[in-house]
Amino acid sequence: MKVESVEAIPFSIPFTKPVRFASGQVEVADHVLVRVRTSDGVTGVAEAPPRPYTYGETQTSIVAVVEQLFAPAVVGLPLLAREQVRARVGRTVGNPTAKAALDMALWDAWGKTCGRPVHELLGGFTDSLAVSHMVGFDEPAAMVAEAERVRDTYGITSFKVKVGRRPVHADVAVVRALRAGLGEDVELYLDGNRGWTAAEAAQALRMLDDVGLSRVEELDPADDVLARRWLVQRCPVPYVADESAPTAADVTREVLGGSATMVSIKTARTGFTDSTQVAGLCEGLGVPVALGNQVDGSIGSACALAFGASRRSTSLLPAELSNWLDLADDLLTEPLTIAEGRMAVRGGPGTGIEVDEEKLARFRTDG
Ligand code: MUC
Ligand code: MG
Structure with a gap:
């Protein structure tokens, strides 16, 4: 073999x-x-x-x-x-x-x-994950409408809100509008993709103090090392390292250096082998993890699902698994599904997906 x-x-x-x-x-x-x-x-x-x-x-x-x-x-x-x-x-x-x-x-x-299914080979903890949906930049009303549609259609009640625009007040208004529109029962958390300075992020956090955020991610650049530590020390909720900690070594550096208190694991960048290493490291350090999404397609999402379901630590929180919903098509013989806010692992061997050769021929761009 x-x-x-x-x-x-x-x-x-x-x-x-x-x-x-x-x-x-x-x-x-x-x-x-x-x-x-x-x-x-x-x-x-x-x-x-x-x-x-x-x-x-x-x-x-x-x-x-x-x-x-x-x-x-x-x-x-x-x-x-x-x-x-x-x-x-x-x-x-x-x-x-x-x-x-x-x-x-x-x-x-x-x-x-x-x-055997990969989620079993990796640990076999569970067979489904709660799903979190990423709401990208748009007008406030459109972002609220998207979250409401996703909640009503798929039963998803956890939302990552993209922030990091200037002025800070505009994104603060979006988050408030989402809380007002969706009510207290949904989870809201922020991802700034390094868009703000530490001072801007601190200002936003103060303004959103009463909104009930569960965590925040990469609000400011980790390369602003001291400013980032200053922000993380003052942050009232877990501060997630995503793009600042793509490897186990980065996780060690960022967490022990005080620049993050939680870690996003993305199979798109650490596969199954290195994601296992990152998850084990975080479990050993007592650092919570969340399963992130690299704006994956259907195949990538099936892989993330298989890994997330394999361990206790990666299945505790809603996992970011829904970007494929906005794809015009996919390469799969059987589309993925989300029902009642959850995705069930595919039962078949491997990651449980099969590529549709006709679709691959249609969408491949190498002639
Ligand atoms: C995320 O969590 O940041 C957007 C940029 C990227 O690297 O990943 C996505 C989602
Ligand atoms: Mg992120």
Whole structure:
């Protein structure tokens, strides 16, 4: 059971509603399908989402690094030699979503080889997760309307509100409008994607003191090291490290340095293997985690779901799993579903998804 081939297939599926946030926006899922084949004829898949404003990757760079560096490094290795794969691929710095997609495609192939779901192989804690929905930048009334529609249609009652615009008052008004429109029973939390200074973030937190936020994420840049620590010390709710802590080493640095009190885990950047490492580190440190979303497509969301359901720590809070709802289409033979605010893991082997070859032929962009 060896890795026989690794492919990187660029594809493009538009979002019906672009997601906008302080560091960028996503209008099209111009992602890369990473597909591995084993010597037994088993196929494993995952997707890499290029987010240049977060990780410096592009669709072209992901295809290039997978084809030119990663494929030659891992073809011929035993499928289960994950630490060998990790060591070889780790010789290349950066490229987190390309590495993560390769890792998850290998796990998918292993699950399909032994006929077991990946969420079981990873820990098998539960079979469904509560879902949280990300509300991107728009006019206040449109953001409230979107949250109400998502709550009424899918039963979702947890919302991440994108903030970080100037002036601070505009975003504060949005959050107040969401609380007024949705009532006290929904969870609201903020993600600034580094848009504010520490002083602006502190001002927003003071103005929102009575709104009942459950946590905040990357309101200001972690690179403003002392200002960030100052803010985190004054923050009345957990302060989540997301893009400032994509690796276990970053998590250690940010948490022990006092720049975060909670961590977002995204399989899109740490795959299954390194997400397991980050989750274990946080459990050992006593730091809560939340399952984040890299504006993943359906394949990425199925992967995040499988990982989130595998452990207690990652299934405690609603997981960000709903960005695929705004995709015009997907590559799956069976679409994902959200019902009564939850997503159930796919029962089949691997990550439980199958790529529809006709759809892949339609959406792939490499001719
Ligand atoms: C998030 O949680 O920040 C937007 C930018 C990014 O890197 O991820 C998304 C969502
Ligand atoms: Mg974030």
